[in-house]
Amino acid sequence: MGETIQEVLSRASLFLQQHNREPKIAEYLLCHHLQYTKTDLLLNLRTDLTANIINQFEQDLVVHVQTGKPIQYMVGLEQFYNRTFKVNEHVLIPRPETEELVQHVLAMTKDMSRPLKLLDVGTGSGAIAITLKLEQPSLTVEAGDISVSALAVARENADRLGAEVSFCQSDFLQYWLQQGEQVDWIVSNPPYIPWTEKKQLADTVRDFEPELALFANDAGLAAYQQIIAQSTKVLAPGGYLAFEIGYQQGQSVKQLLKQAFPACHVRIIQDINGKDRIILAKC
Structure with missing residues (x-):
């Protein structure tokens, strides 16, 4: 037997x-x-x-x-919001904390009185953009990433899951700045780990997930600085910014938002483990 x-x-x-x-x-x-x-x-x-x-x-x-190779890369798949996404070494493995970011955005967009345009910055596997479109079909969703290889994965996921999302290569919001476009929502899970913390990470993350999507200069704040600065021209008046953040970055990112949008209302939201993880700002 x-x-x-x-x-x-x-x-x-x-x-x-x-x-x-x-x-x-x-x-x-x-x-x-x-x-x-x-x-x-x-x-x-x-x-x-x-x-x-x-x-x-x-x-x-x-x-x-x-x-230490992540099982998700070995099988090429990961679950996110009860759907199966393709993943490989060009994209981050989607995590439960990011599902919480999606939940908050969905809760705030479900009762809007008009069609909204939403942009996912640094889309990676496309998990955020695709999930938002599938859960909230009335949203117009666009997504960008600087990595051509990541965009190939995102497009494949969108095709397989039947999500109508427009993807383009862009260094943060550069493409939309050039197009002169404005959007109602900017959502991002950008790189936010300081380079000084690299040695402390588990080998499953440090040695395999793309550095471009993990690490940022200026104590992990560089991506927020750039996205927020660019968003002053891309975000429509009264629009929203939603970020996933490192658990020690809440006040720093709030300060960046207040500098760019002095009148904005900022909420720092804790994740299921009681750590600061999401920032929502009405600008």
Whole structure:
């Protein structure tokens, strides 16, 4: 008799734990190999696995443990807002904190009295822009990224998920400045980790996710400085800015917003872990 899903998962979780890796990765990876949802996995814990599946699964675990390569890059997929997005080494792996940013933007745009135009700056995999369009179809959504490789991933995700989003290459808001366009919302999860913190990051992030999307100069504030300065010409009067931020950057980003938009109303919102994570500004 072969081993059951439960037995294989138990052994894999212990293996990961012993090597200081996240034990829950075992479930994620096994779901991929079996083409199961998490529910499928839980309903079939007593099902026997073939030797071939076990071997492939354990080989991937060893690669992850030895190199730190994120499982999401190994399988090429990640979940965001209950949808499956393609990811690779050219884009950040979408995270739950960013889902919270999307939730707040959706809550504030659902009752607007007219069609709104929204811009996602530094779109990466397209997770923010695509999710906002699919959840709020009345929004006109545009998205930009400086990375051509990231844009290729975002376009593929939009096509696969059926989201009508316009993508273009742009260094932050440069394209929209040149076009003389104005938008009602600017949303961004920009690079915000100070370079001085690079050595402290987990190897799964530091050695694999794109530096362009992770790190910023000026104590991690450089991207906010540029986006906010450019937004003074791109954001329509009475428009909104929404950022994901590092948990120690709330007051600094608020100050940048107040300098650019003296009359703006700024809210700093904490994430599910009680850390400052989102800034919403009505300008």
